[in-house]
Amino acid sequence: MMHQVHPVRMYLTIFAVLIILTFTTVFVAELDLGPWNVFVALAIAAIKATLVILFFMHVMESSSLTKLFVVAGLMWLGLLFGLTFNDYMSRTWSALGKWW
Amino acid sequence: MAANTEVVEHGPELRHHFEQPDQQYQAATLGMWTFLLTEIMFFGGLFAAYAIYRAAYPDAFASTSQYMDVIVGGVNTAVLICSSLTMALAVRSGQLGQRNAVILFTIATMILGAVFLGVKAYEYHHKWVEHLVPGFNWHYEDSRYAHHAQILFFLYFVMTGMHAIHMIVGEGLLLSLVIMAWRKKFTSLWSTPIEIVGLYWHFVDIVWIFLFPLLYLIGKHKL
Numbered sequence: 160m161m162h163q164v165h166p167v168r169m170y171l172t173i174f175a176v177l178i179i180l181t182f183t184t185v186f187v188a189e190l191d192l193g194p195w196n197v198f199v200a201l202a203i204a205a206i207k208a209t210l211v212i213l214f215f216m217h218v219m220e221s222s223s224l225t226k227l228f229v230v231a232g233l234m235w236l237g238l239l240f241g242l243t244f245n246d247y248m249s250r251t252w253s254a255l256g257k258w259w
Numbered sequence: 260m261a262a263n264t265e266v267v268e269h270g271p272e273l274r275h276h277f278e279q280p281d282q283q284y285q286a287a288t289l290g291m292w293t294f295l296l297t298e299i300m301f302f303g304g305l306f307a308a309y310a311i312y313r314a315a316y317p318d319a320f321a322s323t324s325q326y327m328d329v330i331v332g333g334v335n336t337a338v339l340i341c342s343s344l345t346m347a348l349a350v351r352s353g354q355l356g357q358r359n360a361v362i363l364f365t366i367a368t369m370i371l372g373a374v375f376l377g378v379k380a381y382e383y384h385h386k387w388v389e390h391l392v393p394g395f396n397w398h399y400e401d402s403r404y405a406h407h408a409q410i411l412f413f414l415y416f417v418m419t420g421m422h423a424i425h426m427i428v429g430e431g432l433l434l435s436l437v438i439m440a441w442r443k444k445f446t447s448l449w450s451t452p453i454e455i456v457g458l459y460w461h462f463v464d465i466v467w468i469f470l471f472p473l474l475y476l477i478g479k480h481k482l
Contacts, residue, residue, distance in 0.1 A: 164354045174344040181336050181471075185329060188476040200472035208465045215347045215461045217454075222285055225292055232296035236303045243307045247314075 163220070173214045180207050272449035284451055291455045295462050298425075302466050305418050309473060312410050319407035321478025323415075326391055328382070332475040335378045336467065342371035343464045349436075350457040356447030361440045365453075368460065369433045372426055379423055383416075392416070415474055422470060425463045432456045 184203045192199060213219040218229055269275075277283035313320045349364035390398035393413045399405040436456055439445065445453065 164351060167348065167351070170344060170347045170351070174340065177340045177343075178337060181333065181340065184472050184476065185333050188329075188472070197477070200476055201469075204469045204472055207468045211343065211461050211465055211468070215343055215464075216458055221288065224285070225289055228289060228292045228296065232292075232299045235296070236299055239300060239303045240307055240310070244310065247311050 169214065173210055177207055177210060270448065272446060280448065287451045287455055288458070291458045295458065298462060302418075302421070305414070305421070306469065306473075309414050309418070312414065313477070316404075316407040316410065319404035320411050322401055322404045323408050323411045324476075324478040326386075326389060327475045328385075329475050331378060331382060332471055335375055336471045338371050338375050338378070339464050339467050342368045342375070343461055345371060346457050346460045350450075350453050353440075353445055353450030353453035354447065356445070356450070358440055358443065358445065361445060361450075361453065362437055365433050365436050365440065369430055369437075372430050372433070376423060376426055376430075379419065386412070386416075418470055419474070422463065422466055425466070429456070429460050429463055432459060 180203050184200055187199050187203070188196065190196075212229065218226060273280050274283055277286065345364045345367040349361055349368060352360035352364055386392055387396055390396050391412050393409040393416075397409060397412075399408050401408070433456065436453055439452060
């Protein structure tokens with residue numbers, strides 16, 4: 160069925176969480192977490208993206224087919240990253256030396 | 260009328276080749292998501308390029324942080340999240356058939372989008388003044404990274420530039436929504452275009468959600 164109408168309160172709540180997470184990511188960037196900085200930044204971005212997808216884009220209550228498409232998109236993105244990084248990382252293993 | 264002839268009466272909100280409004284709605288949503296998947300792969304390639312070069316030249320990439328204004332970038336992030344909120348509220352008003360609210364929230368989204376683009380233009384201008392435009396106007400203070408830092412600024416302009424082009428397209432789509440709403444095209448039974456443009460606008464927001472930490476917040480601490 161077409162999406163039900165949600166109370167404005169729900170949208171405001173998601174909005175507030177997104178703004179808080181934006182402040183959090185700026186604040187966390189000031190802390191020195193070593194190699195974890197980029198992971199924390201990406202994790203916060205992923206949480207924000209998930210909230211937007213589920214609630215602003217209404218995937219939460221979309222049909223199973225739409226959900227399948229969204230997951231398929233992320234899977235293909237994973238393939239793009241996985242195979243590309245696999246290639247570049249393993250190039251240094253050869254006798255030819257660094258690729259750059 | 261013969262008993263085996265099916266004549267289904269329906270209002271103007273249902274196109275004749277669909278059986279029910281829900282099927283029509285699902286088809287539209289799924290079509291938009293299919294388009295967004297191609298967009299995910301498009302931006303995914305740019306993000307992959309970013310990741311590979313950042314892994315290759317971590318110090319050069321970290322050195323660019325001092326030229327990125329976190330306050331300006333953060334404010335722009337907040338502006339874009341605000342525009343996503345007004346967009347979501349425009350979709351909601353469309354579901355309820357509230358014409359004036361649709362027009363108001365859509366125009367609010369357009370204004371916030373324009374603010375974002377204005378700030379972006381200000382940042383680009385600033386980069387030009389600071390000689391940080393690779394290929395055209397490049398002079399990097401730290402001579403150790405003068406060559407490799409160019410790669411980050413090249414990616415910066417391509418990624419934020421492609422994002423900005425998507426924003427400009429979105430502004431055009433929003434304008435068409437305002438015109439359609441003005442002409443009373445939407446009813447509480449049919450407001451699918453608002454929802455579809457909403458999907459696009461939120462997607463563009465998500466791209467920026469990842470661009471902001473990757474471009475503005477790297478190398479606050481030396482890797």
